Amino acid sequence: xxxxxxxxxxxAWAEDAVSETILAALERPQSFAGGSQLKTWLVGILKHKLIxxxxxxxxxxxxxxxxxxxxxxxxxxxxxxxxxxEQDWGNPESALGERQFxxxxxxxxxxxxxxxxRVFMMREWLELDAKEICKEMELTATNxxxxxxxxxLRLRECLQAKWFSSxxx
Amino acid sequence: MGIVKKIFKRSCRQVSRLISDREExxxxxxxxxxxxxxxxxxxxxxxxxxQVKFMSRAMGRWKQYADEEL
Numbered sequence: 001x002x003x004x005x006x007x008x009x010x011x012a013w014a015e016d017a018v019s020e021t022i023l024a025a026l027e028r029p030q031s032f033a034g035g036s037q038l039k040t041w042l043v044g045i046l047k048h049k050l051i052x053x054x055x056x057x058x059x060x061x062x063x064x065x066x067x068x069x070x071x072x073x074x075x076x077x078x079x080x081x082x083x084x085x086e087q088d089w090g091n092p093e094s095a096l097g098e099r100q101f102x103x104x105x106x107x108x109x110x111x112x113x114x115x116x117x118r119v120f121m122m123r124e125w126l127e128l129d130a131k132e133i134c135k136e137m138e139l140t141a142t143n144x145x146x147x148x149x150x151x152x153l154r155l156r157e158c159l160q161a162k163w164f165s166s167x168x169x
Numbered sequence: 170m171g172i173v174k175k176i177f178k179r180s181c182r183q184v185s186r187l188i189s190d191r192e193e194x195x196x197x198x199x200x201x202x203x204x205x206x207x208x209x210x211x212x213x214x215x216x217x218x219x220q221v222k223f224m225s226r227a228m229g230r231w232k233q234y235a236d237e238e239l
Contacts, residue, residue: 043236072182080180085213092223096230105227124228130193141194149189156220 017049024049047126051136068113068150075153087156089164101163108158116151119144179203181214188218192225 024045077083095101109117115137122133134144184207187200196204208215 039236076180076182080182082181082185082213082217087213087220088216089220089223092220092227096227101227102231102234105231124225125232145186145190145193148193149186152189152221152224153185155224156217159220159224 013053017046017053020049020052021046050126051128068116071150071153075157084157084160087160087164089160092164095163104159104163108155108162111158112151112154116147116154119147120151120155123148179207181207181211181217184208184211184214185217188214188221192221 021042025042075083109120112120119133119137119139122128122136123130128136130141130144133139134141137144139147184204187196187204190196190200191204208218
């Protein structure tokens with residue numbers, strides 16, 4: 001359920017996807033090949049249902065990247081350098097061992113503009129390839145790259161502010 | 170003169186886009202050259218490149234945790 005919610009960023013859609021998954025699983029138990037884990041099988045169905053939900057609702061959100069064009073003026077100074085040049089994350093791998101880091105990461109992803117969050121999750125979590133994402137979101141490849149680029153710039157700013165700059169024990 | 174100037178005049182703003190794009194598509198020789206030369210002289214973009222790769226790993230780990238909890 002949390003997986004569905006994180007991906008869709010809409011509780012109602014996520015509930016629909018999860019209940020459709022359960023129905024599909026109950027309707028066709030024979031498609032569960034005994035060799036794979038039950039969970040793996042269910043997550044596989046859920047992914048398809050999530051994509052269905054996205055397809056259904058894609059038109060409800062603006063998928064034009066033009067709506068966040070001011071971002072780069074915030075991140076970069078007019079001569080093109082990063083405004084904040086001293087964002088050294090040291091050894092960030094240690095963060096991966098801390099539960100709290102993922103709470104922050106999730107909050108940062110949820111703070112992205114919806115279309116950036118969605119393509120970023122499709123790319124990095126669902127691991128869809130560019131072709132599939134473009135098709136689902138009705139984007140050109142170039143627009144997809146712009147969205148991913150902006151999502152990464154924003155995530156960097158957010159992680160810097162919310163995690164890497166705060167003193168921790 | 171023209172092309173050398175063009176390569177060296179690329180700003181972090183433009184190079185950060187190439188860093189992101191390289192995760193998505195093969196870059197052309199021109200972009201590859203721009204990127205390589207820029208990363209040779211710009212610590213901030215070297216850091217940004219590492220941050221982009223780290224964020225991708227972090228997403229993978231997050232997914233792994235979520236899968237375990239499901």
